Amino acid sequence: MTASVESFFDAQTGTVTYVVHAGRGSACAVIDSVLDYDPKSGHTGTVSADxxxxFxxxxxxxxxxxxxxHAHADHLSAALHLRQQLGGRIAIGEQIRxxxxxxxxxxxxxxxxxxDGSQFDYLFAEDEIFHIGALQARALYVPxxxxxxMAYQIDDAIFVGDTLFMPDLGTARCDFPGGDAAIMYRSIRxxxxxxxxxxxxxxxxxxxxxxAPCWESTVAEQRKTNIHxxxxxxxxxxxxMRTARDRTLDMPTLILPAIQVNIRAGALPPPDDNGVRYLRIPLNVLR
Structure with missing residues (x-):
């Protein structure tokens, strides 16, 4: 059984969402969905997810x-909206704890x-095998x-998350809490x-x-030309290189709202007694 991949690029956040399936009428997985968020007004939307x-x-x-x-810092997850509309299980690696x-x-x-990770329906262990209908998949731990x-190997493809970018952009930053460039190097290899x-x-x-935006590469291309x-x-x-470069980078625009939602599996914070949901902004905490 061969996997088919449909890609959806969200230009506002630079994020690619994937639908992986085995053909019309089969089971599918959605990888890294996007919930629209306007940081100026605090409004959320579902145009990208819809x-x-x-499809x-x-x-x-x-x-x-x-x-x-992973728990993204650059966009909010639409996982909960997808589950409400279509069912399915929301899953992430067990180290989300x-x-x-x-x-x-x-x-x-x-x-x-x-x-404890209980906001998610399932937590993957390192190298755990699972199935998307007839497709076999493996959860790869790449901290x-x-x-x-996590990265997800499905058929002859791996969905690498933020570990690697296209070769001309290199690799993701490692300066978030718990990030580690030496560990990242081992994950890349x-x-x-x-x-x-x-x-x-x-x-x-x-x-x-x-x-133009692009998001598909190969192991051979990365090994030959990835700039980092x-x-x-x-x-x-x-x-x-990574340590010096990370010192020059601004924090992602959406890190504070995104993390609060994404560690809840795409759920917004619970409402206050007035029925309104609020995000918290810690002052002078993050660099």
């Missing part, structure tokens, strides 16, 4: 898995918030960007140890002006 929903319904697919590669524990303290979240990053023809699908693209992690780059060189 594009995915329309799934048009192809008569059954949503089995709603997969997150570490991220929840860290950000529960940073945001001083309500006592009812549990940092470094955060302590909880793990991904690049797969056969050279293995397709790699990125979670993001932030294209320079001279090219091509063959021959040592662990020491990578850590030095």
């Amino acid at each position: 594009r995915v929903i329309r 799934i319904r048009a192809q008569e697919l059954t949503l089995q898995w709603i997969l997150e590669t 570490i991220v929840q524990q860290t950000f529960r303290q940073i945001f001083n979240l309500e006592p009812a918030f549990l940092s 470094g960007h955060t302590p909880a990053d 793990k991904l690049l140890s797969f056969p050279e023809t293995t397709k790699l699908f990125m979670c993001h693209d932030y294209p320079p002006e001279e090219r 992690a091509h063959d021959g780059v040592t662990a020491e060189e990578f850590v030095a």
